[in-house]
Amino acid sequence: MSATVRRRVVLAVAAVVLVGIGALGGVLLTPRSEPGGHPVDIGFSQDMIVHHQQAVDMAELLRGRASPQISSIAAGIAANQRKEIGLFQGWLSLWNAPQVPTGHSHGDGAPMPGMVSIPDLHRLEDASGTDLDILFLQLMVRHHQGGARMADAAARTAHQQQVRDLAKVISADQQREIATMTGILASLGSVPLPAPQ
Amino acid sequence: MLAVVPLTGLPVSASAAGSGDSDVARAVCGPGSAPETGLQGQVPLADRRSGRSQQGGYHCNLDLLGQFQGQGQATIGASYGHCQYLGTVVTSTLLAKHRGVNVVDFSDPANPKLTASLASPAMLGGTWETLKVHQERGLLAAVSVGAGNGGIFFSVYDVKTDCARPRLLNSVAGTDLTLPMFIPGGHEGGWAPDGRTYWVTGVVGGTITAIDVVNPARPRVVYSGVVGLTHHGFGVSNDGNRIYVASIAPAGITVFDSSDIQRRALFPMLRQVSSLSWTDGLISQHVIPFTSGGRPHLVVEDEFASGGVRIVDIADERAPRIVRRLKLEINRPENVSARAADTASNGIFGYEAHYCSLDRPTDPTALACGWTQSGIRVFDVRDLNRPKEIAYFNPPGQAARRGQLANSAHVTSTLGSPVSDFVNGNFGTPPYVGIVDLTADWCMSPPRFDGNKLWVACDDNGALALRFANGAYPLS
Numbered sequence: 001m002s003a004t005v006r007r008r009v010v011l012a013v014a015a016v017v018l019v020g021i022g023a024l025g026g027v028l029l030t031p032r033s034e035p036g037g038h039p040v041d042i043g044f045s046q047d048m049i050v051h052h053q054q055a056v057d058m059a060e061l062l063r064g065r066a067s068p069q070i071s072s073i074a075a076g077i078a079a080n081q082r083k084e085i086g087l088f089q090g091w092l093s094l095w096n097a098p099q100v101p102t103g104h105s106h107g108d109g110a111p112m113p114g115m116v117s118i119p120d121l122h123r124l125e126d127a128s129g130t131d132l133d134i135l136f137l138q139l140m141v142r143h144h145q146g147g148a149r150m151a152d153a154a155a156r157t158a159h160q161q162q163v164r165d166l167a168k169v170i171s172a173d174q175q176r177e178i179a180t181m182t183g184i185l186a187s188l189g190s191v192p193l194p195a196p197q
Numbered sequence: 198m199l200a201v202v203p204l205t206g207l208p209v210s211a212s213a214a215g216s217g218d219s220d221v222a223r224a225v226c227g228p229g230s231a232p233e234t235g236l237q238g239q240v241p242l243a244d245r246r247s248g249r250s251q252q253g254g255y256h257c258n259l260d261l262l263g264q265f266q267g268q269g270q271a272t273i274g275a276s277y278g279h280c281q282y283l284g285t286v287v288t289s290t291l292l293a294k295h296r297g298v299n300v301v302d303f304s305d306p307a308n309p310k311l312t313a314s315l316a317s318p319a320m321l322g323g324t325w326e327t328l329k330v331h332q333e334r335g336l337l338a339a340v341s342v343g344a345g346n347g348g349i350f351f352s353v354y355d356v357k358t359d360c361a362r363p364r365l366l367n368s369v370a371g372t373d374l375t376l377p378m379f380i381p382g383g384h385e386g387g388w389a390p391d392g393r394t395y396w397v398t399g400v401v402g403g404t405i406t407a408i409d410v411v412n413p414a415r416p417r418v419v420y421s422g423v424v425g426l427t428h429h430g431f432g433v434s435n436d437g438n439r440i441y442v443a444s445i446a447p448a449g450i451t452v453f454d455s456s457d458i459q460r461r462a463l464f465p466m467l468r469q470v471s472s473l474s475w476t477d478g479l480i481s482q483h484v485i486p487f488t489s490g491g492r493p494h495l496v497v498e499d500e501f502a503s504g505g506v507r508i509v510d511i512a513d514e515r516a517p518r519i520v521r522r523l524k525l526e527i528n529r530p531e532n533v534s535a536r537a538a539d540t541a542s543n544g545i546f547g548y549e550a551h552y553c554s555l556d557r558p559t560d561p562t563a564l565a566c567g568w569t570q571s572g573i574r575v576f577d578v579r580d581l582n583r584p585k586e587i588a589y590f591n592p593p594g595q596a597a598r599r600g601q602l603a604n605s606a607h608v609t610s611t612l613g614s615p616v617s618d619f620v621n622g623n624f625g626t627p628p629y630v631g632i633v634d635l636t637a638d639w640c641m642s643p644p645r646f647d648g649n650k651l652w653v654a655c656d657d658n659g660a661l662a663l664r665f666a667n668g669a670y671p672l673s
Contacts, residue, residue: 050466053423061379089403089426098451098469099403100424105457110464117463118419125379125418 037095038159044150044167045088046101051112051147052081052088055140058116061124062136070133073181077140080173087166113196114146134190137181144174144181146196219505219522219529221576222585226257227667233257233591235535238525238548238571240591242538245636251594254572254638258588258669259651263306266598266659268293269605271323273552274642274654275330275337279303280360281652281660282315282330284642287323287343289604297321298328298339299604301660302361303652309660312361317373319352326430326483326552327386327397330356334392336413337363340383346401348383350375353395353413366413379418380406385430385483389437390558394419394458396431398442403427405442405467407458420458420465425451430483432495435558439514440467441495443481448499449474450484452514473517478504479620482551487558489581494520496564498550501617503528503536506550506566508581523550523564523584525571530621537623540570540615544607544633547615547623552643562672563587565644565651569617570637573644573653573663577672588669595657596635607639607656 059074066074092099110117116124116139127135147170154167182192226232233255235241244250271286283299290296297316303309319327322341330337335357341350352375354363367375382399383406389396395416397406403425409417428451429443437459442451451472457465478499485496495509495517505524511517527536527548540547546569553566555578564584565575572591576584595602602608610633614625640655644663649671651663665671 049423053421057379057381057421060381085423089423093426098472099426100422100453100467100469102469104468105454105462105466108463111466115464118461118465119463122417 037091037097040154040157041159041163042092042095042097043101044154044158044163045092046098047112047150048147048170049085049088049099050101051115051143051150052085054116055081055143055147056085058121058124058136058140058143061121062132065128065132066136067133069184070136073177073184074136074140077177084166084170091163110196112146113149114143116143130188134185134188137185137188138190138193141178141181141185141192142194142196144178148174148178149196219524221523221525223526224257224586224588224669227669229260229666230257231255233589236526236532237586238527238568238574239535240539240570240594240637241535245539245594245634250636251596254591254593256590258665258667259573259575259590259663260666261590262650262662262664263303263309264658264661265301265303265309265311266595266601266657267299267301267311267604268295268659269602269608269657270642270654270659271325271604271606271656272641273324273326273328274660275328276645276652276654277330277332277335277337277356278360279306280356281654282328282337282363283604283654283660284324284328285320285322286604286606286609288609290321290323292603294603298324300361300363303660303662304361306662309662313363315352315354315363315365317352317365317368317375318350319375322347322350325384327383329387329395331388331392335360336366336388336392336410338386338388338395338410340380340386340397342383346382346384346399348380348397348399348406349377351378351380351395351408351416353410353416355413367416378408378416379421380408381421387431387433387483389433389459390435391437394433394437396433396440398428398431400427400429400445407455407465409461419461420467422467424453424467424469429481432484432486434486434493439470441484441486443483443497444472444474445480447474447476448478448481448502448504450481450495450497450509450517452511452517471515471517473509473519475504475507475519477522478502478507485553485555487555487561489560494581496553496555498553498566500546500549500551500569502620503548503618504550506553506564508578521581521584523576525568525574527571533618533621533623536615536618537625540618541625542613542629542631542634543570543615543636544610544639545612545614545616546570546639546641547618549617551641554643554645556646563646563670565646567640567642567644567653567655569639569641572638572640572655573651575644575651575670579672587672588665590653590661590663592638592640592655592658592661594636594638598657599635602657605656606641607633608635
C-alpha cells in the first residue's frame with residue numbers, strides 16, 4: 001500500500017469515526033428536560049431494554065455461524081428490537097429516569113419471563129450446525145413468549161398512549177415471529193421448550 | 198480518549214459548578230528542575246514558537262531515568278514490574294514497523310529494550326483504553342476496539358513469569374490467534390480488584406460486558422447489557438459488588454449494583470443505585486475507588502472542557518457528593534484564551550486530565566495523572582480538602598520525530614483544533630484541520646507508582662521511567 005493510499009485510509013477511518021461519534025455527542029448534549037413518566041411506563045421501559053438486549057445479544061451470537069434462514073430471522077429480530085430499545089431509552093431520558101431497573105437482586109430466578117441463563121447462552125455460543133439453529137429457535141421462542149407476556153401487560157396498564165401502542169406492536173411482532181420460528185422448528189424435527197412460567 | 202465533533206450546537210453550560218475550590222497550589226521545584234515558564238500546566242505559545250517546548254520539556258522534582266520512544270504509544274499503556282506495554286492505535290496495524298503492543302524491558306532503565314511485540318488480534322486491533330494489567334495475578338489483557346467502539350477479540354497474557362516475554366494464555370493451539378468473543382461494543386476495559394472479572398464498556402449504545410477470567414485460557418462472557426445512553430470508563434469496588442461508570446454527557450458517574458455478576462448469578466443484571474453529574478466538565482473518563490479514613494471515595498477525571506479531576510465522597514452511595522476538584526491554572530475559566538492560542542493546532546486534546554492513579558487504595562498519599570498537553574502531574578492528597586502539586590514531568594514535543602511515530606494516537610489525529618475544549622468556546626478561529634504541530638506531547642496514560650519511581654507513557658515520547666527528586670515522594 002502506498003503512503004498516499006495509507007494516508008487516505010487513515011483519514012477516511014478517522015473521519016467516519018469522528019463524524020459518527022460527533023453526531024451522537026450533539027444529540028447527547030441537548031438540555032435535560034423536566035422529570036416525568038408514570039412508574040408503570042418507566043418500569044416497562046427499563047425491563048424491556050434488558051429483555052430486548054438479550055434477544056439482540058443472542059442474534060449477534062449467531063453471526064456468521066447459523067444457516068442463512070435462521071441468520072435472516074435473527075437479523076430481523078435484532079434490527080427491530082434495537083429500534084425499540086432506542087425508543088425506550090429516549091422515553092426514559094425524557095422522563096429523567098434511570099435506564100435500568102433500580103432496587104435489589106431477586107435471587108437466582110429469572111428476573112423476567114423467558115430470559116436465558118448464562119449457561120444457556122454459553123451452550124448457544126458453543127453449538128454449531130443444526131444444533132445451533134435448533135437451540136437458537138428454542139431459546140428465542142421462549143424468550144419471545146416472555147416478552148409478549150410483558151408487552152401484553154403493558155398494553156393494558158401503561159399510562160401513556162404511546163407506551164401502550166408500542167407494547168401492542170411488540171406483542172404482535174413477537175407472536176408472529178413465534179409462529180414462524182415454531183414452524184421452522186417443526187421442519188427441523190424439533191419442538192419448542194416449555195413456555196416460561 | 199473519545200473524540201467528539203460539535204455538529205449540532207453547543208448547548209452545555211460551561212459555568213463552574215459543584216462544591217469546593219478547584220485550585221491546587223503549585224509544586225515547589227527543587228534543584229535540577231526545569232520549571233514551567235507560564236501558568237501551571239501550560240506550554241506557552243511563545244515556547245512552542247521558539248522551539249523551547251521541544252527542548253527538554255519541563256520537569257519539577259521528577260527526573261528521567263530512561264526512555265523508549267519507539268513508534269510512540271496510543272492513549273493507554275500498561276506496566277508490570279520493570280516492563281512497559283505500549284497501547285496500539287488501529288492504523289498502526291498498517292503503518293508500524295513492529296505491529297502490535299510493544300513490550301519494553303526497563304531492567305536496565307538507562308537502556309530499555311524492545312523485547313517483544315504482541316500481535317494477537319486484540320493487540321493489533323487498537324487497544325484504546327483496554328490495555329490493563331492485574332498486578333496481583335500478573336495478567337495483561339486487552340480488547341480489540343478498532344475505530345473506537347469495537348470488541349470482537351480479547352487477549353490475556355501471563356506477564357508474571359517473564360514480564361519481558363508475555364505468554365498468550367487464551368490462544369488457539371499455541372498460535373497468536375484467539376477465538377472471537379461476543380463483546381457488544383468495546384472502548385474501555387479493566388479488571389475487578391479480585392482479578393476474576395474483566396469488564397468492558399462501549400461508548401455507543403451504553404453497552405457493558407463482564408468477562409470471567411478465572412481460567413484465563415478460557416475467558417467467557419458472564420454478563421452483557423445496556424445500562425445507559427452512553428458511558429465511558431469505570432472503576433470497580435474492592436468487593437466487586439459495585440461498578441462506578443463514568444458518564445460522557447453530562448459529565449458524572451452512575452453507581453450500579455454489580456453483585457449479580459460478582460457472584461455469577463444465572464440471570465445477572467446491573468441495577469442502578471444512584472448517579473451524580475456536573476456541568477464544569479465533560480466526558481468523564483474513568484473512576485478510581487479508594488478509602489480515606491475509612492470513608493469510601495472516588496477519583497473521577499474529565500477528558501473534556503478542562504473539567505480536571507474530582508474527589509467524590511460515596512459514604513452514602515445513594516447520594517454521592519463532590520468534596521474537591523483539582524484543576525491546573527491553565528484549566529481555569531479566565532485562561533480560555535491562553536489555552537486557545539497554545540493548542541490551536543496540536544490536536545483534539547488540549548490541557549485535559551485523562552487517566553490517573555493513586556499510590557495505594559487505602560489512605561492514599563499521592564495522585565498521579567496523565568494530563569495530556571500538561572504532561573504528568575503528581576499531587577499530595579493526604580488532605581483531600583487541600584491537595585497540592587508536588588511534581589510534574591512534561592516531556593518535550595516531538596515534531597522532529599514525527600516520521601517514526603506510527604503508533605502515536607496524537608500523530609494520527611487528523612484534526613488540529615482542541616475539540617476537547619469546545620464547550621468553552623475554544624475550537625479554533627477558524628478551526629484548524631490539518632497535520633498536528635506536535636509542539637507538546639499528549640500524556641494520557643495512567644502513571645504507576647513504584648517506590649520512588651513512576652512508570653508512565655506518553656503518545657509521542659513513548660515509555661518513560663521517572664524518579665522522584667528532592668524528597669518530593671514518598672510522602673510520610
